[in-house]
Amino acid sequence: MKLEMICTGEEVLSGQIVDTNAAWFANVMMEQGIEVQRRITVGDRLEDLIAVFQERSLHADVILVNGGLGPTSDDLSAEAMAKAKGEPLVENLVWRQRLEDWFTRNGREMPLSNLKQALLPESAVMVDNPVGTACGFRVKLNRAWLFFTPGVPFELKEMVKGQFIPFLQQEYGVGAKVAVKKLLTIGHGESALADKLETLELPEGVTLGYRSSMPHIEIKIFARGDKAIGLLPRVTNHVRQVLGTAVVAEDRQSLAEEIHGRLNQSGFSLALAESCTGGLIASDLVAFSGSSSYLHHGLVTYSNESKVKVLGVSPQTLDDHGAVSIATVEEMALGARRLLDSDFALATSGIAGPDGGSEEKPVGTVALALATRGGVYSQMIKLPRRSRDLVRSLSAAVALDMLRRELLGEAVIVDYGSIGRYSK
Template identity: 55%
Template sequence: MKLEMICTGEEVLSGQIVDTNAAWLGNQLMESGFEMHRRTTVGDRLSDLVDIFNERSLVADIILVNGGLGPTADDLSALAMAKAMGVELVEDKTWRARLVEWAKGRNITLSDSNLKQALLPEGAIMVDNPVGSACGFRVKFNNAWLFFTPGVPHEYKTMVTEQFIPFVKSESAVRSHVEVTKLLCIGIGESDMAEQLETLDWPQGITLGYRSYTPYLELKLIARDVPKAQQTAAMLQAKSALKDCVVAQDKNTLAAEVHHLLSERNATLAVAESLTGGEICSQLVAYPGSSHYLKQGVVSYCNEAKMSLLKVTEKSIVEETEVSMICAAQMALGAANANTLINRTDYAIATTGIAGPQGGTDTMPVGTVVIAVKAGDVIACQEISIASTRNRNYIRDLTVALAFDMLRRAILGLPAFAEYNYIKRTNACTYSREELEALS
């Protein structure tokens, strides 16, 4: 099935605004097991719109047309489609009634410009817009279904998610069955992943897709008309090849995976952050229900906070520095014990390090990171060296992901330290709670 997109608007064509809608759609289609075959951008000229509708409808199966449905004179998508079809614009009574209610709720008097948004090509099927005043519509023209949506991002994304993707799936159901398995990875580059995977034998109908977004690399196994047993075999083959670099399945982030694991087990977590400055907690509280497991978070950016709030000993900082495994371990234990009104948490995370661009030394360069994870009465610590050529944000983002992966491994009972492809571990050890408390 050939899927295309037509983006309309002079501001898009001239580069005055960046067309994020198109990039977003491409990713949404890929995640649903479909690939966009072509994307065309056209301005707000009636003849150009008519021409492109005629041209692409002879080639594609489904075309999403984005933009040009508003109340102003340059919103010409409905009129251009009517002219291409050789029909008149007619008022959709259902949408006019919605506009009347919409205006009443906002104490607005409807103008002819507003009512223009209820005019659709004769024979068009109205597509509901639950969050805006311009409805969408779809028409079958030549070989294609043309599916029209407003260009306003929050309206467009709602309609794509709730209506366009289901429509594409319904149309594709008679053609092929598509399923997508996503494997979230860290610590491996795209070229290394491709080299390891693309020499393997894959069942007919399985294709590989890659998506890189810091600090992750996502592998998509796209199965078209492939039996479930073969899909499972392909997924296991990919996991076997990539080993520890695979950190989650069908999750977009490690925060999502950790949220799921902690919630599922009714476990509790405390966090102590220096290098990451609250980002670990921030990613977790984005998920509803995180209050059930996240008991406390401490951002101890200075040494005084580490000592007063987390009970890191002055001796540890003086003798080993604040970027040391003993310091990180004491931070994790201190976070778990920080609130005397609750029991010690099941798990704790601590991060410390040098994100740069200043602050590094010959013995402790920028990119030196220490992470500790407490699970029960054992605290595992590792020191990581991230290339100093990486910027501050990358170092912090990767540290958050590595901390989550250490926690994930602890929850699942896996060995504490993973072997990634390009992440260099310079030191590692474990402490018992008794050892650390004896140092206090």
């Protein structure tokens, strides 16, 4: 089964929006064990659409077409498909009724322009859209089924999951038996991870994929077929062993999500004292609903005065050791924890660059501390200085991992591949 995707829309073609639908779709297909073999992006010109439908229908078995189903004059997918097949547009009475009901239910009169959304090519099979006014449809042309989906990401996702994947399973018997395990790593580049994992002998049906999402690389372990799926836990365990401290979460998007999951409703409370990360840790946690259950506060003490006044860092410590030092960051963590007697406090202070580095403390030097009810852990690390963003996001990740390891009762301070550490 040869699958292709056609993305339509001037705003996608012209780069006004980045095509996240395409990446999402390819990803979901891969998790079903199906590869998208080619993706074509075209604008809103009728003749371009007709040409690309006709041309690709000679090469592919299934083509997911995304976008161009709206009510406005530049939404031309249905018209182009009808012309490509040489048949008229016909009003679909079922969908017209659905549209009218939808507007009645919302107490609004239906604009005439929406009637257009019920016009489908004569031979089209309607595909339900339970969450929007654009109905999907599919048309057979030459060797291909062209499957039309709305451009609104939420509607596309519903239709792919609810209609497109079942259609593939029924028509082509594919995609039924796939499982994926995702491991989130820090501190190693993609090629370093691949080198380490190359030695693993993977059972048939098991493959590895890598996805970079700064500051993480996500490793996906795909298993296709019953036998491979049965072996997935064992393979996952091997991968964990080979990678050691690099793996910081499983089936999570970020370390912040992992920490949020562990702290939310746990009864433990957290305070933050951020300097170089500048609110990044707080903001990443507050992004999750329910973070108020554990996050007492996050104090972005960017100036020395603020470190003294808000956190109670001693001016003498700042004078003797500087803001980026083990001594300062320990006092920051202790001070942040003490304020509301939180269970834990994390503190960061570092040189994010591009300016501000010195020979002794170059850009990428970051001091981190975790204060607990029992004491304080600290370390000073050397991060790759590729960009200010990378230094900040890696600092946040290592800090959050210190807390994660403490919550698990593991050693708080460990080595992570490419992240260096200053001896105390």
